[in-house]
Amino acid sequence: MPNLIVIDRIAIGTVAADFHPNAFKAALAEFISTLIFVFAGQGSTMAYNKLTSNAPTSPAGLIAVALAHAFGLFVAVATSANISGGHCNPAVTFGAFLGGNITLLRGILYWIAQLLGSTVACLLLKFTTHYMTVSVFTLSSGVSVWNAFVFEIVMTFALVYTVYATAIDAKKGDVGVIAPLAIGFVLGANILAGGAFEGAALNPAVPFGPALVSWNWHHHWVYWAGPLIGGGLAGVVYELIFISHTHEPLSVVEY
Secondary structure: OOOOOHHHHOOOOOHHHHOOHHHHHHHHHHHHHHHHHHHHHHHHHHHHHHHHOOOOOOHHHHHHHHHHHHHHHHHHHHHHHHHHOOOOOHHHHHHHHHOOOOOHHHHHHHHHHHHHHHHHHHHHHHHHOOOOOOOOOOOOOOOOHHHHHHHHHHHHHHHHHHHHHHHHOHHHOOOOOHHHHHHHHHHHHHHHHHHHHHOOOOOOHHHHHHHHHHOOOOOOOHHHHHHHHHHHHHHHHHHHHHOOOOOOOOOOOOO
16 A cells, blocks of 8 residues: 555554663663753743843743753754654654654653653752752743643644654655754744743643652643644644655654
8 A cells, every 4th residue: 555544553662672772772862862952941941030030031031041942952853863863852752653653662761761851950950050949831821721732732733743844754855954953943933932821832841840840730731731732643644644654663763
């Protein structure tokens, strides 16, 4: 069949294939890259709070935080792309899984690494800032959980769609630094769009570390459900419409 249904390509994986030394090297790369990204992104928010004595976020502050996240993700993806695929995001991993580009077992390994990376980044920030508050994601006044939920779905769809178009699709060719740059840009742009309303996570690992360190889980489900739905939809849509399914399921996405 020239085009297989996406669900036919979803694979559970095996212990032998997904828990060998190279798999753990890939997970370590995900841990380090997610740590780098969250440290830079969350650190920029804490630096803004330090400089302004916890004043409300200004337009200039939002731009600075968006740039920090964009630059941090660019570096995180670029440094881990050749080792793990440079996901740095459970929503990207989930979208890749639904598209048949990573197995369930490898995806779970990546999720653990990503969540640990975010947590360690926040613990390091708390220590290095002399125990400043690690800011959790919250909804702005007048923004409901359903507003935020749809925001996260749409923005994460854009992010994972970009990942597919520039990194996963075999037809992308040799794009060099374009993929990490485009992925960083779409994150920064969406933080400018949604940051003032609900924080714009687009990545469940990003709010997980602060929530765990601060032990504040209020509305936390929004930052899991929205990105996972958006990322999953992007993976399925791109695979069904734009990718010719002539290859077997992969154990890991290679950029």
